Amino acid sequence: MAAVTESVPSPTAPSAPAPAAAAGAGTTIRVMAVALWGVVGTLLGYGVLQTVIKASALFG
């Protein structure tokens, strides 16, 4: 999961918030994205585990 950096300056949206607020929002969204990785990873793990348990009947 190597970080990838921008090759161009950050764009400025028409209603861009102040830099400090934007930095705070950026941190929040990063935390949310990492948390969402945790949620989808857990769900996928649950699905795979349940399916493996079911599939094990084939080899039982």
Added chain:
Amino acid sequence: MNLLDRSRTIAPAGYNRWLVPPAALAVHLSIGQVYAFSVFKNPLLERFDASHTSVAIIFSIAIVMLGLSAAFGGTWMERNGPRKAMALSAAFWVSGFCVAALGVQVGQLWIVYLGYGFLGGIGLGIGYISPVSTLIKWFPDRPGLATGLAIMGFGGGAMVASPLTARLLDTYAATPAEAIVPTLLTLAAIYAVLMTLGAVVIRVPAPGWKPAGWTPSPKKNAMQTHAHVRARSAVRTPQFYLLWIVLFTNVTAGIGILEQASPMIQDFFTTVTPATAAGYVGLLSLANMAGRFVWSSTSDVLGRQRIYVMYLGVGAALYAVLAAFSGTSVALFVVVTFFIVSFYGGGFATIPAYLKDLFGTLEVGAIHGRLLTAWSAAGVAGPLIVNGIADARAAQGVEGAALYLPSLVVMTCVLVVGFIANMLVRPVHERHHEPATTTTGPADAVPTTTTEPALAAAGTKES
């Protein structure tokens, strides 16, 4: 609606692109529930005292609407960005569950058609295409990996929803038929939260963004264009229709196994019990999901056309092996069908990257949406072929593995047709490319730089 605008989703400087896939997975894990619809089948049959066909229509409407909404909503999605598309998808998907719950509560099957089938199907189509082009733009160096990540979630969605739904149906009431309404509403609430989180987290790359240290290679692969083709132009190219045939044949053949997996293995081998057959179905689910990620990622190395040679060519050979020899060994049957289903999943996940190679990234989501009509058509054709032949054979008194042999031969031929179509794919002619000065598409579209027309001219001569 400002929060949903594309401009509000442009990633800040230094944003890690690996923070984008969970948004795609959140949406695809939610809408992937449609493959677990069969869990509701028996409770619905009991609740409505209806025929199998009447209940099966709910799923068919959803799949048809998936194709239609992806086809007609693709251009809108490209124009409005992934967040608005994900929010719209969530609204349709969740309201579809709620309306279906109402239909069950009042005992009106047509309301279930309207809810889960029609409304839910629209949510499926918009949701399916919503993160794909965004991920391709974040991973221009690994588009197969990107699409594999997203579409793997669709396969995984059923693996999550199937045991979860079964658990809810057993928990809420004395019988599953009485528990349908609270189960649908619970799933609606879960998917509302999950899809909303996906819409919040999704980010598009800034205009001109490229992975650090990555530059497009002009001579890497003649099938990869550096130009861009609009969706309205793409549908006028033979390449679009050849890929439509490729997807249609790959999906039709995969459904040939998936549709009949449980009864098929029991008819082939009298030693296989229903419990063991259920385990086999689970194994195929794993093959379907793993194939989406593994084969699509492999296509970044092998190339898209070559990987479809494998899906369709090796797939046809495996179907022939299935018809000729697999009745002799359970292990051989399981291994062969495992690979066939993994190719089915791989075909789904690799097609957006194939489209990106041929048509560029500008409107790849819209083009992908139009191509998904092949899925709808295959969703009707595949089961019709397999069930039609099996029913006809059964009426003649045929039993066991012989029941399926003609279907297996037909599927081999279907895959050969797809194989030929794939071999006929050539780079798109330059006349379909957008001029450099007019490729001012959505904010996250990769703009045509001054060097790209030259690269395109070097690498995309039509043959």
